[in-house]
Amino acid sequence: MKSSRLYRGRKRRNGFFLTLSVFAALFGLIWLGLILYSLFYNGFASLSGTLFTEMTPPPGSNGGLANAILGSVLMSALAVAAGTPVGLLAGTYLAEYGRHSRIAFVVRFVNDILLSAPSIVTGLFIYEIIVMKMHHFSAWAGAASLTVIVIPVVVRTTENMLLLVPNGLREAAAALGAPRSSVIRIVTWRAARAGIVTGVLLAIARISGETAPLLFTSLNNQFWSTDLNAPMASLPAVIFQFAMSPYEDWHRLAWAGALLITVTVLSLSIAARILESSKRS
Amino acid sequence: MADIALIDTTVTAKRAAAVRRGGFSDARFHGLTMIAAVIVLAIFGGVILSLTIGAMPSIKAFGLPFIWTEAWNPVTEKFGALASVYGTLVTSLTAMIIAVPIGIGIAIFLTEICPRSLRRPIGIAIELLAGIPSIIFGIWGLFTFAPAFQSTVQPWLIDFFKDIPALQDFFAGPPYGIGIFTASLILSIMILPFISAVTRDVFETVPPTLKEAAYAMGCTTWEVMWRVVLPFARSGVVGGAMLALGRALGETMAVTFVIGNAHHIHTSLFSPGTTISATIANEFTEAVGDLYLSSLIEMGLILFFITFVVLASAQLMLRALEHRAGGLS
Secondary structure (H helix, E strand, O other), rough: OOHHHHHHHHHHHHHHHHHHHHHHHHHHHHHHHHHHHHHOOOHHHOOOOHHHOOOOOOOOOOOOOHHHHHHHHHHHHHHHHHHHHHHHHHHHHHHHOOOHHHHHHHHHHHHHHHOOHHHHHHHHHHHHHHHHHOOOOOOOHHHHHHHHHHHHHHHHHHHHHHHHOOOOHHHHHHOOOOOHHHHHHHHHHHOOOOHHHHHHHHHHHHHHOOOOHHHHOOOOOOOOOOOOOOOOOOOHHHHHHHHOOOOOOHHHHHHHHHHHHHEEEEHHHHHHHHHHHHHHH | HHHHHHHHHHHHHHHHHHHHHHHHHHHHHHHHHHHHHHHHHHHHHHHHHHHHHHHHHHHHHHHHHHHHHHEOOOOEEEEOOOOHHHHHHHHHHHHHHHOOOOOHHHHHHHHHHHHHHHHHHHHHHHHHOOOOOOHHHHHHHHHHHHHHHHHHHHHHHHHHHHHOOHHHHHHOOOOOOOOOOHHHHHHHHHHHHHHHHHHHHHOOOOOOOHHHHHHHHHOOOOHHHHHHHHOOOOHHHHHHHHHHHHHHHOOOHHOOOEEEEOOOOOOOOOOOOOOHHHHHHHHHHHHHOHHHHHHHHHHHHHHHHHHHHHHHHHHHHHHHHHHHHHHHH
């Protein structure tokens, strides 16, 4: 009699907490669904043909986001071009040369801190070392601050991917008489190629929505500008400015920009995921 | 005979040259990777150094009391970080209180309850959402969430808590929509996928034999989770939560949109406030005067220090777990 009450109590508690966890999952999914819904709803309503052809307008007139899109693409491309080689080499050092050495331990630790350090601090850092020295905001500074964000992402994925390469491959190449650098460049890098590309894609996804480091490095620019020595517009900075303004038509453009960023980020992460799983199978 | 000997020596010479060349490029490549690794360290050192130099005028002018001074007056050039530090800590902690239990609940759902066919899609959806940039959460919070919150949940909460002695002060005041509490909610939604993804990964490192042994003893699912899986995965879950806390502390855009940017400390969570990152984002480009700018940079330094402590302890916990998992497999 007593034991059956005990069983019932335990069963009830089990049912109660498991129901709670189902609700937790529903709760999480509902919020995230709501965000995506209002993003697509408002974003699609604001999409128009002029989005890609016209410049950011003054309040009250029609326009697009062409200069902001150009700025984002240009600065991201520069950041990836500068950050990938450094990240790739540093990740190679950690996985191939350093492994268990003390310096590798420190680099790994610092890199993982940089990976989740507040991006606004990155902006302050680049402001101090570039904007202050040049005495003006510039696209170079914006690209530099994005580079600082790209490097840790690429380092982390490169190291992880290289560590997955079986040692047998390295040993086989070394037994043929290949010097270590050739083993790395011709064998391990090639074996880990898909993973390394995944890391770069994730890095692009990460920087395409970064706003805080651009606010006081590349600032903003109302006009079409390809001058890297001058302030440059970027999608996130324009969204920030337009969303905080009191103007309806600016709000619409901000939603459209937010949709563009989300679609970019989601497709990049999905591409990265497909690459990763195709390699695994 | 002589011909063969001749060929032999040239081949040997060529091979020797190749080996030398290989050795040279080997050393050069090693050096190159090492330089890249040092660049990572240099960035970290550079951040600390440049922020300290930039913060010097403010450190000299205000000293240590900067941290516990609430005043923020650009006109009289009196600056203190307290209101921002308070906002940063309160929003992050409130977000954690909401997000950690729910995140763990989602992880339990994913590893134990969810039908196998749904596990991967839901898991992938959560990971994808963890990658959505914070500015998206910010714009959604400002235009969609805050107005809805203001007209529905907020008046109800104020009404609900108005007669409860300990809590009434925290949920008092007019429903503005934006404010500390709204910022905390947005933050919690933002770090939720992050916490559940890490927790799920940690749960999956628990050896199945442990769980099977507990089930064989007649444990219910909940008892297995609470008494076996959670204790085993504790340091990983705490590490993951700390990682999320690090993100929440430094989060800029999701907070800046909805916090109201007011340099005052109120007991009520419904009043507008500010955080370190929101203050910097809002005021940096408009800051006139060296002292103003330098005070903002010093706040950046404080933020970097706080997040460093949190992230470093998260690292140590997760790394200890990795070693243990490695030993078991």
